[in-house]
Amino acid sequence: MIEIDQLSKHYRAPDGRLTEVLQSINLQVPQANITAVVGPSGAGKSTLAKCISLLEQPSSGSIRVNGSDLSRLDGEALRQARRSIGTVFQSSALLQRKTAWENIALPLRYLGVVDRDITARVGELLESVGLSHKAKAYPSQLSGGQRQRIGIARALALRPTVLLADEATSGLDPEATVTILDLLKKLRDDYKLAIVLITHEMDAVRQAADAVAEIRDGQIVQYGVVKALLAQPDSALGQRLLPLAAQASDAELVLQLSYRTDVPVTSDWISRLSQQFGLRIDLLGAHVEQVNGLQAGRLQVGIHFQHERLPLARLLAQFEQLGLIASVSGSVLPLREAV
CATH class of the missing domain: 3.30.70.260 (ACT domain)
Structure with missing residues (x-):
């Protein structure tokens, strides 16, 4: 599971002024759960995603994955710990000159995993995302939804316990969006992943999320289990x-x-x-x-x-x-x- 406690992030301008982007964020995402984070542009969703993936170091607070506080680590310890978080962005960022199979294998090759284990793991992941028949295809030969599924498979190569999906369905057509959301639910159940779904699409929240947090001006203003929010006539987020x-x-x-x-x-x-x-x-x-x-x-x-x-x-x-x-x-x- 992932536990975010009193997470804040600020930037200092050249003139010395501080800009608070995130303020005292508290959020828990249990194992085998999809929690969506929604909010308007500029609310702090992207910064939160970067902090969760440790691409940005929080100014204060903690990010714990399975009880380990990643925000206190650096160097090799941080690199090791980041393997527990898989990340999928809006762009699948696949290498154009490598096949789908080779793209998924990249993290494993980087760590020096032996060929036999790479073959087994990549085959398992291709099957999980339903693209075993596209193993030898290059990104240019895949649809947008297929490229995103290969990107998800690559994010899972190192067996993370947390998956961060940052606007992973943005720009996809409705059919591809449904496919990706169904895949995220399947992976949640099959691998017991704690998934953070950063999105601005309420359709995606309804289709996939177990819980949802709304962020505005760097603060979480409302949080709830989706089915409970839907049953609250006076809930602004439910509406x-x-x-x-x-x-x-x-x-x-x-x-x-x-x-x-x-x-x-x-x-x-x-x-x-x-x-x-x-x-x-x-x-x-x-x-x-x-x-x-x-x-x-x-x-x-x-x-x-x-x-x-x-x-x-x-x-x-x-x-x-x-x-x-x-x-x-x-x-x-x-x-x-x-x-």
């Missing part, structure tokens, strides 16, 4: 994971709904509530999809009370029994009347 465009409504009560993750949503919930309590329920907007095998949804509804006004607490409890977590998005009624 960006499942964006919702809703139409205006003249309803007496407007509710934001999210699918519960512990029980299935009753498919006929609208008709059941309408008939039971004399309501008219307008569906103002919805975003429902499968997220990592989980049915996730975010909806907005307008409630019209056709008879007596149902107490709000009772109404919200009824939604929860049907598999939906509800919160008040807006109300024409004063809440004291709705409650």
Whole structure:
């Protein structure tokens, strides 16, 4: 696993002024877990990636991999420790004059691994990324997604326990992106990797991540397990994971709904509530999809009370029994009347 504790990074300008890029970052990525790091351009994602891979030395704080504090090492000890972190960037950076097989073998040859072991390891990795049939192909003969898969295989050559994927799907077409994300999930499970996925694409987070941290102005402003965030109607990060465009409504009560993750949503919930309590329920907007095998949804509804006004607490409890977590998005009624 990887543990980042109070990590800060600053740069000193020629005039002596300090620029704080990262401030007191705390993040843990367990074994067999994909944690995404999201945020706008300039938030500090790239600097965090460089610090995790030890391409940049943190100004303060620690980065521990399997209990070893890599930020305190230097020289040969640091070079040895960095082998526990594999890195994949936006560009696969393959050597154009070497085949896919030779590119994967490069780290092993550099360390003087014997040919027999190189052949076995490269063959295993080519099979893992589904490109055994492309072993003799040169990068120019591969698609963008295939080149990235070879880059991932090369990053795993030295058997790291942590994989850093820095914008690894940026610039790929949708089909190739899905292939890479599926591969990362497979590698997480097969090799029990702790994977840090640096991305600006919420689609990638939904498809692959177990947890997500949002970084802004060098600080983590929100962190959570993806399925838990999706079930929080008032979570700003959850709302960006499942964006919702809703139409205006003249309803007496407007509710934001999210699918519960512990029980299935009753498919006929609208008709059941309408008939039971004399309501008219307008569906103002919805975003429902499968997220990592989980049915996730975010909806907005307008409630019209056709008879007596149902107490709000009772109404919200009824939604929860049907598999939906509800919160008040807006109300024409004063809440004291709705409650």
